[in-house]
Amino acid sequence: LDMSTPGNSATNWFIYMVITGFWQSTSVPGAGGRLTLLPVPPTTQISFNSWTPQTVTLPGISAGMKAALVNVFITVAAADQTNYVIGNGCLSAEQNWVNTRGTNPSSGSFGNLARQCLMLTYPGDLDNYSPYYGQWYSSKIVPLRPDGRIDFSNFGCQSPGFMFFMVLGYYQ
16 A cells, blocks of 8 residues: 555555465365355245244255355344354354453353354344344355254344345355
8 A cells, every 4th residue: 555645635545465366166175175056046044032943954955065155134023132153063052242341251151162153143232233124144154064954043032033044055
């Protein structure tokens, strides 16, 4: 970034980038194998009412697959800040937040950190923001159970709502 003449509004600013690598969709390191994109993404949804752990079957996904690439949409009936957990081994009731703002999260605050789960935070309550019409979470890699399904948990949730899944692809 050329900042040799700060404050001069007539100065052109440039950002120089050096690209040292690239991403290939056929071999994603750490994702468990090859990504296959589905030509038409299938969809499914679940409903929940307060804490409702459940196991979900994603369309287009079968046993033996390692992970799914999904877009997720969440809508809730109230401004209820909740961490939604999806993936492999996520059915337990484990707190995944601190009880007091600014508290140092010790190693025991978040339960079993060995779970292969993705956490999606839905704003609400005291943060002065809540997605009134719902919120999208795009291009998330979700670890799968050996049977190809995912676990869902919303421990601490106080409100009914829905989670919608668009399955973009999978890793074998």
